[in-house]
Amino acid sequence: DGGITQSPKYLFRKEGQNVTLSCEQNLNHDAMYWYRQDPGQGLRLIYYSQIVNDFQKGDIAEGYSVSREKKESFPLTVTSAQKNPTAFYLCASIISGRTGELFFGEGSRLTVL
Amino acid sequence: GENVEQHPSTLSVQEGDSAVIKCTYSDSASNYFPWYKQELGKRPQLIIDIRSNVGEKKDQRIAVTLNKTAKHFSLHITETQPEDSAVYFCAASNNAGNMLTFGGGTRLMVKP
Numbered sequence: 769d770g771g772i773t774q775s776p777k778y779l780f781r782k783e784g785q786n787v788t789l790s791c792e793q794n795l796n797h798d799a800m801y802w803y804r805q806d807p808g809q810g811l812r813l814i815y816y817s818q819i820v821n822d823f824q825k826g827d828i829a830e831g832y833s834v835s836r837e838k839k840e841s842f843p844l845t846v847t848s849a850q851k852n853p854t855a856f857y858l859c860a861s862i863i864s865g866r867t868g869e870l871f872f873g874e875g876s877r878l879t880v881l
Numbered sequence: 882g883e884n885v886e887q888h889p890s891t892l893s894v895q896e897g898d899s900a901v902i903k904c905t906y907s908d909s910a911s912n913y914f915p916w917y918k919q920e921l922g923k924r925p926q927l928i929i930d931i932r933s934n935v936g937e938k939k940d941q942r943i944a945v946t947l948n949k950t951a952k953h954f955s956l957h958i959t960e961t962q963p964e965d966s967a968v969y970f971c972a973a974s975n976n977a978g979n980m981l982t983f984g985g986g987t988r989l990m991v992k993p
Binding site for chain 2: 803
């Protein structure tokens, strides 16, 4: 089955710790995205990548970092510099250069204790 | 950049009634307008989309209308059912770079 896999589904972190969320897709999509979802709010873009070894900041990139070493993988690191990291994180992908359906992963819920 | 406003933030209807969710966008270059449905604890999934060269699109009980002049688009759900209860997001983008900007979401509750 083709799709996007995010892990872990739930994650608890102590303040001051970095944590990395995994996102893997086997859809052969070029572009990948990380969104943050807070209760009652929409999806806010953190980072995106159109091709391997290239990525750009979204609207709320501060306190986050990403890498894109492989087409299939786009991990997100939530650093200790992120002031309010407790949220639901969604990874998504699409074929680059086309408008169309954005495919989402199941999400990762991060709670900072 | 693009800004998408979505209203209402919550909507409660009786089963069988219609529901309408409205969005406005700011960038006149936007030409693709999808709607996503997110059930509790699940991933958002595309339910319908419309491109700027048409004014209306229907798929069974759901329809989307687009007014490019006024820069707004709406989702219409007829004969609502309890399984329509979810959060609905509108979004807008142009052809350049696949960038989707999402609205704030509408929590739809359909009462049996």
